[in-house]
Amino acid sequence: MTTHRSFLQSNLVTHYATIYASIDTIKRIAALAAAGSLLTACAGMEAAGPKASATLEPRSGSSVSGTVDFHAVGQKLRVEARVAGLTPGQHGFHVHEAGDCSAPDASSAKGHFNPAGRPHGHHGGNDRHAGDMPNLVADASGKATLSAEVDMLSLTQGPGGILQRSVVVHADPDDYRSQPAGNSGKRVACGVIRPLAADSGGSTGSGRSGY
Numbered sequence: 001m002t003t004h005r006s007f008l009q010s011n012l013v014t015h016y017a018t019i020y021a022s023i024d025t026i027k028r029i030a031a032l033a034a035a036g037s038l039l040t041a042c043a044g045m046e047a048a049g050p051k052a053s054a055t056l057e058p059r060s061g062s063s064v065s066g067t068v069d070f071h072a073v074g075q076k077l078r079v080e081a082r083v084a085g086l087t088p089g090q091h092g093f094h095v096h097e098a099g100d101c102s103a104p105d106a107s108s109a110k111g112h113f114n115p116a117g118r119p120h121g122h123h124g125g126n127d128r129h130a131g132d133m134p135n136l137v138a139d140a141s142g143k144a145t146l147s148a149e150v151d152m153l154s155l156t157q158g159p160g161g162i163l164q165r166s167v168v169v170h171a172d173p174d175d176y177r178s179q180p181a182g183n184s185g186k187r188v189a190c191g192v193i194r195p196l197a198a199d200s201g202g203s204t205g206s207g208r209s210g211y
């Protein structure tokens with residue numbers, strides 16, 4: 001009986017030791033996981049928030065191509081466009097409602113992204129489509145770059161969210177007045193706006209001095 005009891009006790013001690021070791025392991029794993037997600041969060045902030053990109057493909061018989069990148073800067077969205085194959089001068093440039101560039105004239109992208117149901121207008125005002133952006137300006141060689149911060153748009157799932165919508169370049173300047181699209185003519189390029197993985201997008205090596 002004594003032997004049996006002592007066996008039981010020692011067995012219990014071993015059992016508790018195992019439980020405590022498990023709890024300790026769980027705590028360590030939890031701590032490591034927390035540290036890991038903290039690092040991930042920091043890395044995301046260093047990269048200036050979520051990113052998305054659209055690859056422009058030619059439409060309406062044009063040879064226009066390019067890339068449009070987006071990333072969040074506070075409550076605004078920074079737009080960086082590099083476009084080639086344009087006629088020299090200004091070209092209407094908008095976020096359109098549908099992420100579908102399949103039609104030869106890009107009509108499948110539908111109208112300007114306009115979640116608030118407002119008239120078309122100047123990108124600097126408030127009474128306008130959320131998708132209204134500044135005209136691209138092409139040089140004599142047909143190349144245009146644009147770097148601008150716009151509001152009313154975001155990379156979230158909220159009402160201003162532009163993921164899986166499209167960006168469209170037009171043949172003519174947007175006059176920022178005419179309805180419904182600024183009289184900017186044919187759609188010469190179109191690209192669907194897709195989210196990028198958090199660690200891609202080319203900002204590697206910058207802004208990491210905080211580590």
Ligand SMILES: [Cu+2]
Nearest residue numbers: 092093094168
């Ligand atoms: Cu447009």
